[in-house]
Amino acid sequence: MTARPAVDWYFDVISPYAYLQAERLGEVDAVADVRCVPVLFAGLLERWGQKGPAEISPKRRFTYRYFVWEATRRGLTPKIPPAHPFNPLKLLRLAIALDARRDAVLDIFRFVWRDGLTSDDPASWKLLCDRLDVPDADARIAAPQVKDRLRANGEQATARGVFGVPTFVTADGEIFWGEDATPMLLDYLSGDALFKSPVMAGADTLPMAAQRVPLTK
Secondary structure: OOOOOEEEEEEOOOOHHHHHHHOOHHHHHOOOEEEEEEOOHHHHHHHHOOOOHHHOHHHHHHHHHHHHHHHHHOOOOOOOOOOOOOOOHHHHHHHHHOOOOHHHHHHHHHHHHOOOOOOOOHHHHHHHHHHOOOOOHHHHHOOHHHHHHHHHHHHHHHHOOOOOOOEEEEOOOOEEEOHHHHHHHHHHHOOOHHHHOHHHHHHHOOOOOOOOOOOOO
8 A cells, every 4th residue: 555645734824825725735635644834934034035925015915805805715704814914923832732733723724814813812812722622822832842843843944945835845845835836736746747847847947047136225
């Protein structure tokens, strides 16, 4: 019997795109074993010198509009939290404290992007902790091992070349970034010959003909 491939799924609950992909992880479960890995998106941005979608005004508006459209198109019930970006640390650490179990991760995502809530509000935070049956959540997320695990996850992610969320990384190191890359991952896992074709090899080794010169103030 052939062993199922393993893939790591790097996510931050701050990302509406990660939520959209979270709701379709079952498609990947059919062909691979998925491990959920919480990471701090802000740490990835800092490592690679990028801005997040919410930091670019027109991209910010499009991101939220696309999320509402795509979630509704899929039959989900989207609700944007009261402010975004928000601080996701408590939610990420809660996921780690719960061993990043799929059910817990999905509940946390739905708390934000279906219920429109965040951990910034004490009453909402208590609601989530009660829902997940974690009465000692504040103590658990403050544990050094939980904080260390989140930090280690980020270091592992950047070492593997992860630059955004959501991202799948296969056991052989191939990266599939973004919710819309789900079908690409499935094709790769199925052994699609395209990934070993000359045109794909050309995509891997394409040289740069010009580089953007940073603007001076």
